[in-house]
Amino acid sequence: MTARLDAIGDDLERAARADRRHSARRRRRIAGGAISLAILLPGAAIAASLLTEEDVARSLPQGTKFLVGTTPTCTEEQPGVQYRCTISGAFESEIDGSLEGTVEPTVDDTKHVNGGCRSLRADGRDWRCYIGQAAVEQKIIGPDFLGEYAPSPGVG
Amino acid sequence: VRSDAALLAAARTDPGAFRELYDRYADRVLGYHQRRCRDEDAAHELTAETFAQVWLVRARFRDECEGSAGPWLFGIARNVLLVSVRRRALEARARERLGMLVTPPAVSPQEDWLDGLDDDEVPEAVRLRVIDELEYDEVAAALGTTPGAARVRVHRGLAALRKERDR
Numbered sequence: 001m002t003a004r005l006d007a008i009g010d011d012l013e014r015a016a017r018a019d020r021r022h023s024a025r026r027r028r029r030i031a032g033g034a035i036s037l038a039i040l041l042p043g044a045a046i047a048a049s050l051l052t053e054e055d056v057a058r059s060l061p062q063g064t065k066f067l068v069g070t071t072p073t074c075t076e077e078q079p080g081v082q083y084r085c086t087i088s089g090a091f092e093s094e095i096d097g098s099l100e101g102t103v104e105p106t107v108d109d110t111k112h113v114n115g116g117c118r119s120l121r122a123d124g125r126d127w128r129c130y131i132g133q134a135a136v137e138q139k140i141i142g143p144d145f146l147g148e149y150a151p152s153p154g155v156g
Numbered sequence: 157v158r159s160d161a162a163l164l165a166a167a168r169t170d171p172g173a174f175r176e177l178y179d180r181y182a183d184r185v186l187g188y189h190q191r192r193c194r195d196e197d198a199a200h201e202l203t204a205e206t207f208a209q210v211w212l213v214r215a216r217f218r219d220e221c222e223g224s225a226g227p228w229l230f231g232i233a234r235n236v237l238l239v240s241v242r243r244r245a246l247e248a249r250a251r252e253r254l255g256m257l258v259t260p261p262a263v264s265p266q267e268d269w270l271d272g273l274d275d276d277e278v279p280e281a282v283r284l285r286v287i288d289e290l291e292y293d294e295v296a297a298a299l300g301t302t303p304g305a306a307r308v309r310v311h312r313g314l315a316a317l318r319k320e321r322d323r
Binding site: 001004005008009011012013015016017018019020105141142143144145148149151 | 168169171172174175178179182183186200203204207208211212215216251253254255256257
């Protein structure tokens with residue numbers, strides 16, 4: 001490896017460490033906010049008051065590039081935690097073959113990862129979505145990805 | 157030796173693992189960009205941007221190639237190149253997001269940087285496989301095709317080169 005490439009590696013590693021520290025601080029702030037809310041509101045009401053079915057529906061194309069332009073419809077299965085979303089209208093996935101079992105992150109209106117969905121059908125028109133920690137428990141997203149800034153819908 | 161997939165899993169919390177992955181692939185990714193843009197400064201900038209994106213989307217990696225992150229990584233490199241040419245400016249958004257100092261060279265991305273990416277990739281396929289010693293799935297990712305098609309293109313390219321030599 002050349003000295004120049006090595007220097008780029010040093011810069012990247014430094015930036016990655018700073019980004020990691022910043023993410024950890026933000027997660028602590030989010031957790032602190034959630035605890036404060038939990039004290040003020042009864043548990044079940046918190047999730048329901050924070051997220052509507054429309055919020056979840058918007059989160060799908062905001063997290064996944066090939067769903068941009070679609071308008072999913074979501075129905076609540078478990079308030080604030082689990083939703084069933086269907087997609088009508090045309091879209092074209094970058095994934096070859098069946099979409100059944102494919103997982104994609106969801107992103108809220110502030111451009112932060114808020115959960116994830118799993119496709120229930122090969123054509124990718126029926127999804128089950130999980131919000132917050134439930135998406136981590138479902139192994140759709142990693143714990144570090146939850147709450148990450150995601151300025152544009154992702155690919156792959 | 158940890159697999160690429162293991163490094164990316166560790167990199168979710170450990171920037172050191174990310175650095176290990178960088179050290180493993182930086183030369184090959186730089187070579188990929190050098191062949192495309194034929195400008196040293198631009199190639200280094202594109203390489204830095206490629207890995208900045210790798211860091212930002214590392215949690216999205218799915219191990220679909222028996223532990224190798226090559227196809228995924230070259231897919232990101234290819235995308236960085238495409239976006240740069242489309243925007244007529246070297247892509248730098250990932251580095252900016254990470255607060256890195258970006259000093260783009262005077263060179264402006266040209267359409268011909270994409271030559272051979274979408275059609276007639278035979279020479280490129282041979283270069284990737286024979287000179288860079290990439291695995292077929294890595295060649296496929298770099299060319300935006302399937303490993304099977306990449307294998308065919310390499311074989312055809314080699315056959316054409318042999319024919320040319322024997323003429």
